[in-house]
Amino acid sequence: xxxxxxxxxxxxxxxxxxxxxxxxxxxxxxxxxxxxxxxxxxxxxxxxxxxxxxxxxxxxxxxxxxxxxxxxxxxxxxxxxxxxxxxxxxxxxxxxxxxxxxxxxxxxxxxxxxxxxxxxxxxxxxxxxxxxxxxxxxxxxxxxxxxxxxxxxxxxxxxxxxxxxxxxxxxxxxxxxxxxxxxxxxxxxxxxxxxxxxxxxxxxxxxxxxxxxxxxxxxxxxxxxxxxxxxxxxxxxxxxxxxxxxxxxxxxxxxxxxxxxxx
Amino acid sequence: xxxxxxxxxxxxxxxxxxxxxxxxxxxxxxxxxxxxxxxxxxxxxxxxxxxxxxxxxxxxxxxxxxxxxxxxxxxxxxxxxxxxxxxxxxxxxxxxxxxxxxxxxxxxxxxxxxxxxxxxxxxxxxxxxxxxxxxxxxxxxxxxxxxxxxxxxxxxxxxxxxxxxxxxxxxxxxxxxxxxxxxxxxxxxxxxxxxxxxxxxxxxxxxxxxxxxxxxxxxxxxxxxxxxxxxxxxxxxxxxxxxxxxxxxxxxxxxxxxxxxxxxxxxxxxxxxxxxxxxxxxxxxxxxxxxxxxxxxxxxxxxxxxxxxxxxxxxxxxxxxxxxxxxxxxxxxxxxxxxxxxxxxxxxxxxxxxxxxxxxxxxxxxxxxxxxxxxxxxxxxxxxxxxxxxxxxxxxxxxxxxxxxxxxxxxxxxxxxxxxxxxxxxxxxxxxxxxxxxxxxxxxxxxxxxxxxxxxxxxxxxxxxxxxxxxxxxxxxxxxxxxxxxxxxxxxxxxxxxxxxxxxxxxxxxxxxxxxxxxxxxxxxxxxxxxxxxxxxxxxxxxxxxxxxxxxxxxxxxxxxxxxxxxxxxxxxxxxxxxxxxxxxxxxx
Numbered sequence: 129x130x131x132x133x134x135x136x137x138x139x140x141x142x143x144x145x146x147x148x149x150x151x152x153x154x155x156x157x158x159x160x161x162x163x164x165x166x167x168x169x170x171x172x173x174x175x176x177x178x179x180x181x182x183x184x185x186x187x188x189x190x191x192x193x194x195x196x197x198x199x200x201x202x203x204x205x206x207x208x209x210x211x212x213x214x215x216x217x218x219x220x221x222x223x224x225x226x227x228x229x230x231x232x233x234x235x236x237x238x239x240x241x242x243x244x245x246x247x248x249x250x251x252x253x254x255x256x257x258x259x260x261x262x263x264x265x266x267x268x269x270x271x272x273x274x275x276x277x278x279x280x281x282x283x284x285x286x287x288x289x290x291x292x293x294x295x296x297x298x299x300x301x302x303x304x305x306x307x308x309x310x311x312x313x314x315x316x317x318x319x320x321x322x323x324x325x326x327x328x329x330x331x332x333x334x335x336x337x338x339x340x341x342x343x344x345x346x347x348x349x350x351x352x353x354x355x356x357x358x359x360x361x362x363x364x365x366x367x368x369x370x371x372x373x374x375x376x377x378x379x380x381x382x383x384x385x386x387x388x389x390x391x
Numbered sequence: 392x393x394x395x396x397x398x399x400x401x402x403x404x405x406x407x408x409x410x411x412x413x414x415x416x417x418x419x420x421x422x423x424x425x426x427x428x429x430x431x432x433x434x435x436x437x438x439x440x441x442x443x444x445x446x447x448x449x450x451x452x453x454x455x456x457x458x459x460x461x462x463x464x465x466x467x468x469x470x471x472x473x474x475x476x477x478x479x480x481x482x483x484x485x486x487x488x489x490x491x492x493x494x495x496x497x498x499x500x501x502x503x504x505x506x507x508x509x510x511x512x513x514x515x516x517x518x519x520x521x522x523x524x525x526x527x528x529x530x531x532x533x534x535x536x537x538x539x540x541x542x543x544x545x546x547x548x549x550x551x552x553x554x555x556x557x558x559x560x561x562x563x564x565x566x567x568x569x570x571x572x573x574x575x576x577x578x579x580x581x582x583x584x585x586x587x588x589x590x591x592x593x594x595x596x597x598x599x600x601x602x603x604x605x606x607x608x609x610x611x612x613x614x615x616x617x618x619x620x621x622x623x624x625x626x627x628x629x630x631x632x633x634x635x636x637x638x639x640x641x642x643x644x645x646x647x648x649x650x651x652x653x654x655x656x657x658x659x660x661x662x663x664x665x666x667x668x669x670x671x672x673x674x675x676x677x678x679x680x681x682x683x684x685x686x687x688x689x690x691x692x693x694x695x696x697x698x699x700x701x702x703x704x705x706x707x708x709x710x711x712x713x714x715x716x717x718x719x720x721x722x723x724x725x726x727x728x729x730x731x732x733x734x735x736x737x738x739x740x741x742x743x744x745x746x747x748x749x750x751x752x753x754x755x756x757x758x759x760x761x762x763x764x765x766x767x768x769x770x771x772x773x774x775x776x777x778x779x780x781x782x783x784x785x786x787x788x789x790x791x792x793x794x795x796x797x798x799x800x801x802x803x804x805x806x807x808x809x810x811x812x813x814x815x816x817x818x819x820x821x822x823x824x825x826x827x828x829x830x831x832x833x834x835x836x837x838x839x840x841x842x843x844x845x846x847x848x849x850x851x852x853x854x855x856x857x858x859x860x861x862x863x864x865x866x867x868x869x870x871x872x873x874x875x876x877x878x879x880x881x882x883x884x885x886x887x888x889x890x891x892x893x894x895x896x897x898x899x900x901x902x903x904x905x906x907x908x909x910x911x912x913x914x915x916x917x918x919x920x921x922x923x924x925x926x927x928x929x930x931x932x933x934x935x936x937x938x939x940x941x942x943x944x945x946x947x948x949x950x951x952x953x954x955x956x957x958x959x960x961x962x963x964x965x966x967x968x969x970x971x972x973x974x975x976x977x978x979x980x
Contacts, residue, residue, distance in 0.1 A: 166823045173819055189829065197824030204819050226824070231817040238816055265833040269841055276848045283855045287929075317832065329690055329700070345700055345752065347689070385830050 162193050169201065178208040194384060196226030204235070212243060213326030213348050217380045220324070227260060243349035261313050268306040274299045321354040321386065323364065323379040330379070332372035336361030343372040352379060354386070417442035419499050421508035423484070430517045431529060431628065433485040433648040435461075438497055438508060444478040449497050455488040456513075457526075457650065483648050485628070486515040487526040526650075530626065533560040536656040538617050544662045548608055548679045549772045550710035553580070555603040557622055557654065558591070566649070569623040571603050577611045577663070608710050609663040617659045625649040666770055672779050674718040678769035680709010684717060684780045686765060692788040698752045699787065703730075705767065706746040711735065716749035717767035717780075724759050728752040758789045868909060872975040875905045879968055886960045894960055895949045902941065902967050909974060934973045941966045 169184035185202035188194070203218035219236045226232060259267070278296040282289050329347050333340035336358050344366075346352065352364040352374065362379060365371040418441040423434045436458075440446045444465045452458070459482065466477040486492055494511040539554040555571040573580045583603045591600045603622075609615070628648045666679070687702040703717050716730035730751035753762070761784040768779040859865060878901045885894035910928045925935055944963055948955055 162826060163823050170819060170821065192829055193826045194829050195824035195826045197820045197822060198826075201819040204816055207816050225827075231820070235816040238814060261832045262827075262834070265837055269837050269844070272841065272844055276844055276851070279848070280851045283851060314832075331698070342698055342752075345698060 162188050162191060165191075166198060166201075169205075173201065173205055173208075178205045181205040182209065189384065194221075194225070196222045196229065196232070199225065200229070200232055200235075207235075207239065211326065212239060213324055214380055215239060216243065216349050217324045217326070217382055220322075220382045221384055225260060228258060240349070245347075245349040245351075261310075261317060264306065264310050264313055268303070268310050271299055271303045271306055275303050322382045323352050323354050323362070324382060325350045325352065325374075325378060326380050327378050330374055332364065332366075332370075332374050334372060336363075336373040340373065344370060346374075354379075354381060417446070417501055417506065419497075419506040419508055421494070421497055421511060423494070423511055423513065426512065427514050427516070428486060430486060430489050430515055431526065433483045433628065433650075434513065436482040436484050436494065436511075438480040438482070438499075440478045440480075440499065440501075442476060443501060444476045446478055446499060446501055448480040449499050451495065451497050453484065453492060453494055455486060455490070455515075456492050457485040457487060459483045459485070459649070459651070484513070485526070485648060485650055486513065489515050489517045491515070530650075530652060533563045534558065534565065534624075534626065534652065534654060536620075536622055536654040538620060538656045538659050540617070540659070540661060543660070544664060545609060546664050546666055546679060546770070546772045547610065547612055548666070548677060548710050548713050550606050550608045550680065550712075553605055553607045553617075555583075555605075555620055555622065555656075557601040557603070557624075558598040560598055561590070564627040565624045566627060567623075567625045568601065572621045572623070573607070574619040574621060575615055575617055577613065577615065578607050578609050580605050580607045608712070609661075612663045612665040614660055614662050617661055618656050620656060622654045624652055624654070626652050667775075667777075670777055672766075672768040672777055674766050674779070675768040675770070675777060676715045676718075677713040678705075678709065678715070678767070679713060679772060680707055680711075680769060681771050681773065682707035682709060682714070682767070682769050682780075684767045684782070686717075686782055686785070688762065688785055688787065691786075692790060693755065695755055695757055695789055698754050699762070701751045701753065701762070701765070702733075703749045703751070703765075703767070704746055705749070706744070708744055709769070711745050711747050714747050714769075716751060717765050717782075719751065719753065719765050720763040722763045724755060724757050725763060726754040726756055728754075755787070755789045760788070761786050868975070871905065871908045872971060875901055875971055876968070879964065879971065882964060886957050886964070891955050891960065892949070895945060895955075895963075898963065898967055899945050899949065902938075902945075902970065905971060905974075906938070930974070934970065937966065937970055937973065941970060 165184055165188050169181045169188070172178070172181035172184060182202065182205045185198055185205060188198050189202075199218045199222035203215045203222060206212070206215035206218060216236075216239055219232060219239065222229070222232055223236070275296070278292050278299060281292050282296060285292075325346050325348055327348060329345055332343045332346055332352075334343050335341070346366065350366070352366055355363040355365060355371070357363070357376070358373075360376045361373045362376050363371065364374050364379070419438070420441075421436065421438045423436050425434050428434050438449060444467065448460055448463065461481040461483060464479040464481060466479075468475045468477075484492075484494070492513040492515055494513065496507040496510050499506045499508075535558050537556045537558065539556065541551060545551055557568065559565050570583045583605050586601050586603050589600045589602070591598050626649070628650055629646065683706050685704040685706070687704070689700050689702065691699075693699055701719070705711075705714055705717075716732075719727065721727070728751060730749045732747060733750045734746075734748040736746045764784065765782040766779055768777060770777050878897070882894060882897055882901070885891075885897065910925060910930075922935065925938075926932070941963070944966070948959065948963060
């Protein structure tokens with residue numbers, strides 16, 4: 129009986145340790161390389177060598193790492209060379225990692241105004257304007273730990289159950305809300321595949337070839353949803369559901385994984 | 392043979408059951424709660440049907456009174472095996488004039504037989520001094536409607552604001568206020584937004600005001616009276632206080648009546664004029680208002696056969712429902728597509744400054760250096776004249792086979808628009824920030840942590856189950872708790888049979904045994920020794936106090952058992968149950 133209690137307290141101790149535990153995200157050597165690339169790119173930017181800055185920031189991404197700041201600086205560099213479509217794409221990517229950053233918000237607002245577009249940000253991006261998926265997962269984990277702790281206390285200390293009943297119900301409700309939000313967030317992250325038009329005016333055709341009849345025109349900065357890829361053509365649909373084919377070179381995917389694979 | 396007998400029995404049973412229904416007769420009568428009533432107050436009329444509860448409410452009209460049906464009330468009684476059914480249809484009568492009101496014989500048809508009530512006469516008096524005023528006239532002093540329009544002469548398709556103001560005196564109350572109904576021919580109104588209520592002083596009296604605001608347009612010429620715009624509501628009128636009503640009447644019945652009212656405004660005529668034929672431009676398509684046109688051409692350099700988008704933004708105030716895209720002159724060297732509305736901004740509806748954006752694609756079929764002429768005409772009702780905005784020969788470049796559409800565009804060169812001073816992006820950031828591998832949403836630590844968390848949860852539940860299963864003391868306690876609860880349940884039957892002494896003895900014995908089993912202590916009362924023992928065993932003080940109270944009570948009752956009432960016994964039984972519940976839930980060691 130006594131040993132079982134000791135075991136329970138040991139488990140609770142482990143739980144607390146894990147809450148505050150931080151696992152290193154990247155290896156030290158790789159960090160050094162990435163950081164040196166980052167400072168090199170910043171230096172190019174400061175000298176007005178924006179094309180070189182773009183290439184160097186992209187090298188960080190090609191190494192397999194990203195951060196909100198890298199994407200923000202890359203977007204600024206694109207903006208300076210006049211490629212506003214790619215600038216917008218990278219601001220959107222950055223907003224998934226640093227959604228509350230005021231500089232990012234300001235630059236995005238200016239760019240959206242310049243491009244005279246609206247509805248660049250989808251529903252989920254608006255909902256998750258204050259929390260990244262990583263933060264949501266962290267919060268859900270902490271609340272889960274609290275719920276487990278309270279359930280254990282209810283089970284093992286029934287005499288004091290009156291103390292834990294209300295916190296248990298509240299934290300369980302909080303956990304349900306967070307899990308629902310997390311579910312929606314993950315669904316949008318994996319199910320949605322947005323892309324931005326990066327040329328002044330792109331033609332969306334009925335068929336994936338140059339001779340296909342023009343379906344509609346879409347302008348720089350407009351958002352399209354990618355459905356599938358066929359060689360140099362991408363099947364897309366816009367917000368009103370109109371589907372068509374667009375040249376692969378005319379759009380860039382907001383999803384960084386796809387972008388590295390040539391989309 | 393047996394099947395035949397079964398069918399026969401069912402048939403006979405049906406016949407037997409239908410006999411009372413066929414023979415059922417009903418009795419019908421009507422009565423009011425008061426025959427003397429003041430104007431503005433109401434009486435309750437009840438139509439009572441004895442013998443059936445399946446009779447629909449009768450419909451009838453009474454001169455000089457409003458009739459409102461409240462609903463049915465049913466009553467079924469069985470006395471000495473005889474069943475009686477009563478159905479009451481309840482109405483509210485509100486006289487609209489002073490004098491005598493005759494409630495006619497109300498007819499009811501039941502099983503193809505007609506029944507009727509006796510007529511009733513009401514005397515309606517007026518003690519407020521306004522003898523000859525109808526109810527409508529009296530209501531109008533407190534609740535009325537006004538309509539406001541900026542002018543009395545408008546043009547066909549001209550959009551103008553209209554406000555329907557509902558006033559009601561602060562001493563009266565309204566409910567179920569409906570949005571105004573536009574019963575005016577040839578007028579089209581936008582939906583009324585939710586109004587904001589306000590107070591207004593008129594003729595030295597404060598009124599609540601609900602202004603319903605909308606924009607309307609007339610679609611054909613003529614003179615129209617806007618007084619037919621109607622607002623429906625229900626006026627809350629306190630009911631006359633009837634003598635002799637019990638407190639339960641006011642509990643079950645509302646002490647007010649609801650008078651449905653339909654409000655209309657005073658006459659307001661508005662004249663709708665046709666748009667003038669004189670000086671009407673050829674390209675005029677019905678736009679009425681005051682507008683500006685802003686054109687954007689994109690791209691300006693194309694190959695023959697490539698599309699050019701003409702984006703027309705029409706801004707201004709007026710009726711945007713009739714605004715169509717600008718007219719592009721037809722020239723043979725262009726292929727034309729239909730203009731499409733791509734956006735309509737109605738956010739500034741209140742300021743009446745709106746915009747509508749059209750896009751039209753045209754394709755140059757051969758080399759040319761300009762677009763066809765573009766024009767937009769509208770009628771300005773304030774100036775009472777037509778205007779035309781012309782955009783002649785906008786330059787474009789139709790070049791050979793070279794393409795330019797796929798290359799990134801230098802915004803500063805492509806866009807000749809002047810940059811606004813002071814607007815630029817914010818500078819880059821100095822620190823690299825939190826680096827994460829691409830594609831990773833959350834740190835792997837969370838996965839491990841959540842797995843461990845799940846493990847802890849399952850282990851905890853498992854351990855608890857094992858502990859409960861293996862602890863014979865807890866098991867035994869659970870068993871005799873159930874047994875004790877069963878004995879207490881059975882003790883209730885002793886109360887019914889009046890065996891008081893047996894009841895108290897059994898109760899005393901049961902609780903004593905329960906405590907003995909639970910705490911291994913024999914309790915005859917609560918002395919210092921027992922108190923210490925129970926507190927040491929982990930019993931909360933609250934429970935201990937309840938046990939003390941129980942033993943004190945039961946000792947007293949056992950000696951005076953014959954003089955106990957059933958209520959006393961039930962109370963002490965409840966106390967015993969409470970003690971068992973508290974101890975079993977508390978899980979004291």
